[in-house]
Amino acid sequence: MIRFASLLEGLLFARGRTTVLALLRNYFETTPDPDRGFALAALAGRLDLPVVGAGLLRTLASARTDPELFATSYQYVGDLGETLALMWPAEGSGEAPRLSEIVSGLRDTAKADRPSRIAAWLDASPPAARLALLKLVTGGLRPGDMAGPARRALADMSRGHVTETQIEEIWPALSPPYEALFAWIERRATRPDTGGHAHFRPPMLANPLEDAELAALELADYVAEWKWDGLRVQLVGGADPRVLSGNGDDISASFPDLAGALNHGAVLDGELLVTRDGGVAPFADLQRRLGRRAPGRAVLERFPAHVRLFDILCDEGEDLRELPFASRRARLEAWFARVRPARADLSPLLAVSGPDQLRRLCAGTRAGGVEGLMLKRADSPYRAGRPPGLWWEYRGGPFNIDAVLMYAERGPGERGSFYSNVTFGVWDGEVLVPVGKAEPAEGVPIGIDLDGWVRQHTAARFGPVRDVVKSLVLDVAFDGVRRSPRHRSGITLRCPRIVRLRPDKLAAEAGRLAHLTNFLAGDDP
Amino acid sequence: MAHRGPAHPSTWLTVRPEGLYCEPGGFFIDPHRAVERAVVTHGHSDHARPGHAAVLATAETLAIMRARKAAPASGRALRYGETLAVGGVSVTLQPAGHVLGSAQIVLEHGGSRAVISGDYKRRADPTCAGFVPVPCDVFVTEATFALPVFRHPPPAAEIARLLGSLALFPDRRHVVACYALGKAQHLIALLRQGGWDGPIFLHRALQPLCELYGEFGVELGALRTIADLGLEGPGGIVLAPPAALDERWVRELGEPVLCAASGWLRLRKRALQSGAELPLIISDHADWNELLATAHDVGAPEIWVTHGREDALIHALGQRGIRGHALRLLGRGEEA
Numbered sequence: 001m002i003r004f005a006s007l008l009e010g011l012l013f014a015r016g017r018t019t020v021l022a023l024l025r026n027y028f029e030t031t032p033d034p035d036r037g038f039a040l041a042a043l044a045g046r047l048d049l050p051v052v053g054a055g056l057l058r059t060l061a062s063a064r065t066d067p068e069l070f071a072t073s074y075q076y077v078g079d080l081g082e083t084l085a086l087m088w089p090a091e092g093s094g095e096a097p098r099l100s101e102i103v104s105g106l107r108d109t110a111k112a113d114r115p116s117r118i119a120a121w122l123d124a125s126p127p128a129a130r131l132a133l134l135k136l137v138t139g140g141l142r143p144g145d146m147a148g149p150a151r152r153a154l155a156d157m158s159r160g161h162v163t164e165t166q167i168e169e170i171w172p173a174l175s176p177p178y179e180a181l182f183a184w185i186e187r188r189a190t191r192p193d194t195g196g197h198a199h200f201r202p203p204m205l206a207n208p209l210e211d212a213e214l215a216a217l218e219l220a221d222y223v224a225e226w227k228w229d230g231l232r233v234q235l236v237g238g239a240d241p242r243v244l245s246g247n248g249d250d251i252s253a254s255f256p257d258l259a260g261a262l263n264h265g266a267v268l269d270g271e272l273l274v275t276r277d278g279g280v281a282p283f284a285d286l287q288r289r290l291g292r293r294a295p296g297r298a299v300l301e302r303f304p305a306h307v308r309l310f311d312i313l314c315d316e317g318e319d320l321r322e323l324p325f326a327s328r329r330a331r332l333e334a335w336f337a338r339v340r341p342a343r344a345d346l347s348p349l350l351a352v353s354g355p356d357q358l359r360r361l362c363a364g365t366r367a368g369g370v371e372g373l374m375l376k377r378a379d380s381p382y383r384a385g386r387p388p389g390l391w392w393e394y395r396g397g398p399f400n401i402d403a404v405l406m407y408a409e410r411g412p413g414e415r416g417s418f419y420s421n422v423t424f425g426v427w428d429g430e431v432l433v434p435v436g437k438a439e440p441a442e443g444v445p446i447g448i449d450l451d452g453w454v455r456q457h458t459a460a461r462f463g464p465v466r467d468v469v470k471s472l473v474l475d476v477a478f479d480g481v482r483r484s485p486r487h488r489s490g491i492t493l494r495c496p497r498i499v500r501l502r503p504d505k506l507a508a509e510a511g512r513l514a515h516l517t518n519f520l521a522g523d524d525p
Numbered sequence: 526m527a528h529r530g531p532a533h534p535s536t537w538l539t540v541r542p543e544g545l546y547c548e549p550g551g552f553f554i555d556p557h558r559a560v561e562r563a564v565v566t567h568g569h570s571d572h573a574r575p576g577h578a579a580v581l582a583t584a585e586t587l588a589i590m591r592a593r594k595a596a597p598a599s600g601r602a603l604r605y606g607e608t609l610a611v612g613g614v615s616v617t618l619q620p621a622g623h624v625l626g627s628a629q630i631v632l633e634h635g636g637s638r639a640v641i642s643g644d645y646k647r648r649a650d651p652t653c654a655g656f657v658p659v660p661c662d663v664f665v666t667e668a669t670f671a672l673p674v675f676r677h678p679p680p681a682a683e684i685a686r687l688l689g690s691l692a693l694f695p696d697r698r699h700v701v702a703c704y705a706l707g708k709a710q711h712l713i714a715l716l717r718q719g720g721w722d723g724p725i726f727l728h729r730a731l732q733p734l735c736e737l738y739g740e741f742g743v744e745l746g747a748l749r750t751i752a753d754l755g756l757e758g759p760g761g762i763v764l765a766p767p768a769a770l771d772e773r774w775v776r777e778l779g780e781p782v783l784c785a786a787s788g789w790l791r792l793r794k795r796a797l798q799s800g801a802e803l804p805l806i807i808s809d810h811a812d813w814n815e816l817l818a819t820a821h822d823v824g825a826p827e828i829w830v831t832h833g834r835e836d837a838l839i840h841a842l843g844q845r846g847i848r849g850h851a852l853r854l855l856g857r858g859e860e861a
C-alpha cells in the first residue's frame with residue numbers, strides 16, 4: 001500500500017504524460033504480483049470492492065481522535081479523509097498492509113467488522129498510505145482517467161512485444177490481479193487464454209468533418225448513416241454473452257434485457273438506445289438506465305434497451321474486421337435476416353447525392369435521437385481508434401463539441417451558492433487548454449448535479465475558483481470560433497452553451513483543439 | 526517586613542504594538558518595527574527587522590543581519606550559554622535548532638525565569654546547534670505547525686524520495702524551491718547525509734548565505750552555481766528561491782522536475798498550489814508532537830503561544846495540566 005500510495009501521489013502531482021508513463025512503468029516493473037494487478041484495476045476504475053460508506057470516517061474520527069482537535073483540524077484541512085489520515089494517532093511504524101491484503105481483507109470481512117479492520121490497517125500505515133487507504137475503501141479514489149496511460153505503460157514495459165491495442169482487447173476479458181497479463185508482458189507466458197470469453201475489440205471512431213471539407217470529399221466512395229445519440233456498445237454473443245461499453249467495461253449487469261437477447265455467435269457494433277412507442281426516447285431516458293446495476297422490473301419496462309446495429313466484427317469465430325465496410329455491411333444484413341435478433345435493428349443506409357443534399361439532411365437531424373451524419377468509406381477495414389480519412393462525422397451547424405470541465409466558479413445572482421459557472425477545455429496534444437466559459441442554460445436538465453460534482457472533485461482552490469479533476473465531459477453547443485490571443489488556446493467559442501453533461505464519456509474522448517481551429521479557416525489572421 | 530514572592534513574568538514581560546517588551550531590561554524581543562533596543566532570536570526577516578539602534582544576538586545572527594542589509598547601528602554578540610545583565614534582567618541565549626545562530630532568549634528577573642523560544646525545531650540539523658530545553662516558569666513558544674495534522678516525516682525519508690526521483694529521471698534537472706536562510710543549507714546537509722555526491726547548483730540568491738555558513742564552520746561541501754549548468758551534463762540538483770522559478774534560466778533547463786521543500790506541503794491543497802511535481806515535507810519548525818514534547822521538557826506551568834494557530838495547542842496543553850495563553854503579536858509572516 002505504501003508503494004501504491006506513493007504512485008498515486010506522484011500521478012497527482014505529475015505535470016506531463018512522460019512523467020505519468022514513467023511513474024506507472026516504474027511501479028509495474030518494481031511491484032510484485034498480485035499488488036500491481038490490483039493497482040492496475042484501481043487506476044482504471046475496475047476494482048470491485050465492497051464499498052464502506054463515508055460515515056466510516058466520522059466513526060473512526062470519533063473513536064480515535066479528540067473531537068475538538070479533529071474539528072479544528074478539519075476546518076483547516078477541508079477534507080475529511082485527509083484530516084483523519086494526517087491526525088490518526090498511531091505513528092505507522094508497524095508493517096503496513098499490502099494492497100492485495102486490503103482487497104482480500106475487505107472482501108473477507110463481515111460488514112460490521114470492517115471499521116475495526118480498517119483501523120488496524122491505519123495503525124500500521126504511514127500518513128500517505130493512510131490517505132490512499134481511506135480513499136480506496138470509501139470509493140473516493142479518483143486517479144483521473146488512468147486506463148489509457150496504464151495500457152501505454154504496460155506496452156512500454158513489454159519493450160515492443162505487446163501493443164497497446166492488444167492490451168486493450170484482452171484486458172476486459174481478464175480479471176484483477178491480471179497475473180497472466182503481466183506474465184505475457186514480461187514474456188514469461190504466452191498471450192492469456194480468455195477461455196470462452198470473446199474479448200473486447202477496441203472500437204473504430206470517426207473524425208469530425210467541417211463544412212469546408214465536406215465539399216472536398218469524393219462522396220462516391222462513401223456510405224452515409226445517421227449518427228445516433230446513445231451509448232456506443234459492443235455486443236458479444238456466444239456461451240458467455242456480454243454487453244461492453246465503448247471503453248471495454250462490462251455493463252451486462254446494467255442491461256440484462258440486452259444481455260439476455262444475445263443468443264447468437266456474433267460480435268456486433270452499435271448504439272445503445274432507449275425506445276419509447278417504437279421511436280428513440282430522449283437521452284435522459286437512457287441516463288435512467290446508465291450506471292444502474294440490476295435494474296428492477298419497472299425500470300426495464302419503462303425504459304426498454306435497444307441496439308441499433310451498424311457493424312459486425314466477428315461471426316461464429318470468424319474475424320471480419322479486415323473486410324471492407326461494404327462487405328461487412330452485407331454480412332451484417334445477411335446475419336440479421338437469418339438470426340432475427342430481439343431488441344435490435346439495423347441502422348439504415350442513407351442515399352447520398354451531393355454536399356447540398358447532405359447539408360439539408362443534416363439540418364433536419366436535430367430530433368429523433370440523431371446527432372448528425374456518419375460518412376464511412378465503403379472500402380474501409382475496421383481499425384481501432386480514429387484512423388484518418390476513413391470515417392467522418394458531420395454535424396452541420398450549430399456546432400457541438402465534447403469539452404472537459406476544468407474550473408468552476410459560483411454563478412451570478414440566484415445561482416451564487418452553486419458552482420455553475422464553468423470553464424471547459426479541449427485537447428491540444430496531451431494537454432487540456434481552456435476554450436470557453438458558460439453556465440448550463442436555465443431549465444435545461446443536464447443529467448447530473450453539476451454543483452455536487454464540482455464539490456466532490458475539487459483538486460485545488462484558487463480564491464473563488466475551484467480547480468477540478470479533469471474527468472467530466474460536457475456537450476457544448478456553439479455558433480462559431482473566434483481568435484483570442486488572451487486565451488492559451490488562441491481561440492474562444494462564440495455563444496457557448498452547455499447542452500448537457502456526459503458522465504458516460506471519458507475525458508480522453510473529448511474534442512481536440514485542431515478541430516476548433518479548423519473553423520477559423522478563411523477568416524483574417 | 527512583608528514577604529514578596531517571585532515576580533511573575535506577566536508583570537515584567539508585556540505585549541506592546543512593537544512586539545514583546547521586557548520592562549526591567551528596556552528592550553523588545555524580535556520587534557516587528559525599528560526600536561532603540563532589541564534582542565533578536567534569529568535572522569529571518571519577520572524576526573530580524575532592519576533599523577534597530579542596538580541589537581543583542583548571537584554573532585551568527587548579527588552576521589546574517591548584516592548580509593541581509595538589516596544590520597543595527599550597534600550590535601552586541603553573545604555566545605550560547607553566556608549571560609549578560611541588561612538593566613534588572615539577566616539575558617542568556619540558548620540554541621533553538623532552527624537556523625544558524627538561532628537562539629532562545631532566557632530572561633531572569635525577580636526570581637522567575639521566562640524563555641522565549643523564537644522559531645525552533647527538535648530534530649538534528651548539522652547546520653546549526655541543537656535545541657536545549659531550559660526549565661522555566663513561562664515558556665513563550667512558536668506555533669507555526671500547531672495542529673495535529675502536522676507531523677513531519679523523517680527528513681531522511683523525504684530526501685530518499687528526491688534521490689528516487691533522480692534515479693527515475695536521471696536526465697532531468699531537479700530544481701528545489703527553498704528559502705535562502707536555513708532551508709537551503711539544511712537541504713544541502715541532508716543531501717550529503719543521504720549520500721548524494723552529484724553536483725548541487727545554487728541560484729545566486731542563495732550563495733551569500735551559504736558562504737556565510739561556511740565562514741562559521743558549517744561544512745556544505747563543493748557547490749556549483751547555475752552559471753555552471755551549461756557546462757555540465759544532464760541531471761543534478763538545483764536549489765533556488767521560490768521567486769526565481771519564473772526566471773528564464775528555468776525555462777532553459779528543458780524538462781526540469783520542480784520540487785519544493787516545506788512543512789506546509791503535508792497538506793494536499795498546499796502541495797497542489799505549490800505547482801511542484803515533487804513536494805518534499807522538510808521543515809525547520811517543530812511539528813505538533815515536538816511542540817507538545819517541548820512543553821513537557823521545559824516543565825513550565827504556563828505557556829504563551831505566538832506565531833500561529835494557538836487554539837488547538839492551548840486545548841492540548843490544557844489536557845496536560847499546562848495553562849496556555851495566546852500572545853497576539855503583529856507582523857509575523859508565514860514561514861516554511
Ligand SMILES: [Zn+2]
Pocket residue numbers: 567569623644860
Ligand atoms: Zn524563522
Ligand SMILES: [Zn+2]
Pocket residue numbers: 569571572644832860
Ligand atoms: Zn518565525
